Amino acid sequence: MKIMAHGWTLALTLLVGGLGSMTAQAQDGDHVTLGVGVAAVPEFEGSKGYRVLPIPLLDVRAGQFFASLGDGIGVHVVDTPTLKLGGSVTYVRGYRRRDVPEGIDRLSDAAGARLFTSLRLGGAIATVGATRVIGGGTRGTIADARLSYPVQTAERVTIIPTLATSWADDKHMRRYFGVTPSEAAASGFAAYRPSGGFKDVSAIVTANYRLAGGLNIAGSAGVTRLFDKAADSPFVERRWQPAGFVGIAYSF
Secondary structure, eight states, X not given: OBOOOHHHHHHHHHHHHHHHHHTTTTTTSOEEEEEEEEEEEESSTTOSOEEEEEEEEEXXXXXXXXXXXXXXXXXXXXXXXXXXXXXXXXXXXXXXXXXXXXXXXXXXXXXXXXXXXXXXXXXXXXXXXXXXXXXXXXXXXXXXXXXXXXXXXXXXXXXXXXXXXXXXXXXXXXXXXXXXXXXXXXXXXXXXXXXOEEEEEEEEEEEEEEOSXXXXXXXXXXXXXXXXXXXXXXXXXXXXXXXXXXXXXEEO
């Protein structure tokens, strides 16, 4: 079994909200956003321990081409003010052995093939996507959905509440939350072989403050709850996991 840190997964989810608010003024046109941020995230999915990670910020749009930490590098096949449909290659980050429980295998880095669609209705933005891991130490498919509603509360301030959930197939769940017989012997945990299903649900709030020119400061706070098939893993210590992110970026 290989395990990837839930902390990094949630950090990326938070970044999507943060970068979305930073580029809200330019999201329907070409733009480049560059910056840096820091996230406080769990050491692994279900961990009680936390890490503080520096995270580069990137969001590029040039015609149908895009590059971002949330959706990877790809193209919009359909690109209208109300509907976007695209595909991309994403980076699935691995995790260090010392950040997971002793006896649990590390996860090597991987690439993922992602398809997604985004629909804007009124002020709400709904996004549904699926990623197939095509390399590295873990395989499987994970699908995600999120609903955001940006609200401009002042001339320079935008608030974005977001609800998100993810589903994973058998292979993904077993690699991320299962315990093989050899790992059970090495770690002392009971062997565990979960099936696929809904993995988690998250609630996130992002606040963006627009400074002079294209400079923006954004912060996100969120909490994720693991569902039973993930939360019942012997090494999961906590079902509910908060996380936070703050960053500064320049858009042009």
